[in-house]
Amino acid sequence: MPHFRIETYVPKSQIPPDFVTKAVPILAKALGKPEPYCVVSVIPDVPMSFGGTTEPCAIANLMSIGALGVEQNKKHAKVLFNLVEQELGVKSDRMYITFQDEPTGNVGFKGTTFHAIFG
Template identity: 55%
Template structure:
């Protein structure tokens, strides 16, 4: 159920094809979730300006049911920043990550919600 959405002005052709799979591995390890539930999308070539320039930058949203919080987000942030900045050449001070701790009733899966899957 963890989902990372990354948008960047780095051109799509400069983003490794397997980068979403790499991010799924980082998510699974950092969040302690099964990789088969992890999802990541990377959209390059976004018309994005940071501080009024078009130098490489990104924004990301990480949604998860649980495994997020004050201390956990520091760990997730570190792991994601290391992976993203290294792979895409983005300076760490040119990216934000928003963390969304979703309730089980707000995430659909396999024709129902995790609220029903986890037994409400």
């Protein structure tokens, strides 16, 4: 259900092979969601300029059903910016994260929606 998607100018060769598997438990813990529902994806080699330069940069989106909000997002931002800076070398002033709180009826799973699953 939660999905942390990162698009970055960082080349694929510089993305640690275990980055996504290391990031899932961090995301799950931050959101208080079960790991089996969490997804992390990285799209490397995206031609991108941030502030007029092509130094390492990224744009990210965190989608979740709940667990997002003004105060919660501050905590999520701290954890996720730290993760991306440590693992991908993208400094926190070279990336934006958008937070997307989706209603259960807007997220499909197992041939239906979470609205139908959760009742």
